[in-house]
Amino acid sequence: MPNTTTKASGKWHIGVIGGSGLYEPGALEDAQEIRVASAFGAPSGPITTGHIGGVRFSFIARHGAGHALAPSEVNYRANIDALKRCGVTDVVAISAIGSLAEEMAPGDFVVVDQLIDRTLGRARSFFGDGIVAHVPLADPVCPRLSQFAGEAAGKAGAKVHAGGTYVAIEGPQFSTRAESHMYRQWGGQVIGMTAMPEARLAREAELPYALVGMVTDYDCWRESDADVDVAEILTVMRANADKARALIAALAEALPATRSASPIDTVLDTAIVSARENLAGLGAARLDAVAGRLLQGLPNRDT
Numbered sequence: 001m002p003n004t005t006t007k008a009s010g011k012w013h014i015g016v017i018g019g020s021g022l023y024e025p026g027a028l029e030d031a032q033e034i035r036v037a038s039a040f041g042a043p044s045g046p047i048t049t050g051h052i053g054g055v056r057f058s059f060i061a062r063h064g065a066g067h068a069l070a071p072s073e074v075n076y077r078a079n080i081d082a083l084k085r086c087g088v089t090d091v092v093a094i095s096a097i098g099s100l101a102e103e104m105a106p107g108d109f110v111v112v113d114q115l116i117d118r119t120l121g122r123a124r125s126f127f128g129d130g131i132v133a134h135v136p137l138a139d140p141v142c143p144r145l146s147q148f149a150g151e152a153a154g155k156a157g158a159k160v161h162a163g164g165t166y167v168a169i170e171g172p173q174f175s176t177r178a179e180s181h182m183y184r185q186w187g188g189q190v191i192g193m194t195a196m197p198e199a200r201l202a203r204e205a206e207l208p209y210a211l212v213g214m215v216t217d218y219d220c221w222r223e224s225d226a227d228v229d230v231a232e233i234l235t236v237m238r239a240n241a242d243k244a245r246a247l248i249a250a251l252a253e254a255l256p257a258t259r260s261a262s263p264i265d266t267v268l269d270t271a272i273v274s275a276r277e278n279l280a281g282l283g284a285a286r287l288d289a290v291a292g293r294l295l296q297g298l299p300n301r302d303t
């Protein structure tokens with residue numbers, strides 16, 4: 001189902017990336033499961049696409065069916081590229097997160113607004129191979145989409161924190177106690193293993209990105225609390241999965257009828273520094289979705 005929406009249509013098409021414990025999106029009208037090939041390798045799995053009200057949603061489970069992919073094994077580029085190929089206009093990611101802040105308690109939802117990247121060696125850019133792009137990332141999430149996602153989380157019955165700095169660690173091990181204390185000193189409020197490079201790549205693909213984290217634990221900094229373990233995370237996530245699906249449904253209602261342009265839609269206009277003639281070169285072939293807007297009309301030297 002390539003490119004069923006263009007941003008020019010004024011219609012929302014929300015890509016949802018479901019994290020730990022959220023492997024399917026809930027009821028979508030006329031739901032279809034599709035396999036989308038990406039030039040960047042295999043996405044985590046099929047995409048389920050359908051409508052809620054007038055809004056199209058396309059859902060991918062980040063860790064794949066049966067949670068087969070570790071955070072370092074997720075092909076973040078393929079997932080974002082595949083969503084873009086479906087015609088997604090905006091991406092909402094839903095994640096399990098640990099809390100580094102007393103007031104963000106297990107069960108609460110946090111609409112993340114800043115990220116600290118401690119991941120190592122993950123493919124973090126679509127560009128290279130002759131095409132150099134430097135997108136701005138000062139504010140790595142879209143404030144407009146985050147606002148709607150936060151409203152939707154509230155309507156779904158969650159206690160919502162508007163804003164929070166997420167520390168993305170490589171994992172798969174949880175943090176040491178010293179690291180956990182250090183991240184708190186850095187100003188980290190929540191912690192996870194997947195928001196980077198996902199947010200970077202969404203920005204490069206000109207997709208506004210929002211991240212709603214569901215707090216599952218207090219990591220290992222809090223003396224009165226047991227140290228985080230997976231069983232604890234999955235118990236809280238299972239209890240919250242219905243709320244996450246309700247959030248998706250509420251988002252369809254929270255969005256205005258028409259999608260107006262976002263500055264993120266055209267961020268590549270001023271980010272690509274390589275000579276324009278290089279855009280038709282070798283590296284451009286696989287950028288047909290991510291940077292297709294800029295490549296249209298250029299001769300393709302690969303064919």
Ligand SMILES: CSC[C@H]1O[C@H](OP(=O)(O)O)[C@H](O)[C@@H]1O
Pocket residue numbers: 018019020021062063071094095096097171192193194195230233
């Ligand atoms: C299953 S526990 C740790 C795992 O959960 C979070 O995943 P996601 O962000 O996809 O919900 C965390 O980042 C770790 O990958």
Ligand SMILES: Nc1ncnc2[nH]cnc12
Pocket residue numbers: 096097098099169174175191192193216217218219220228233
């Ligand atoms: N404490 C934690 N550290 C890293 N990722 C997590 N995901 C959920 N809880 C986490």
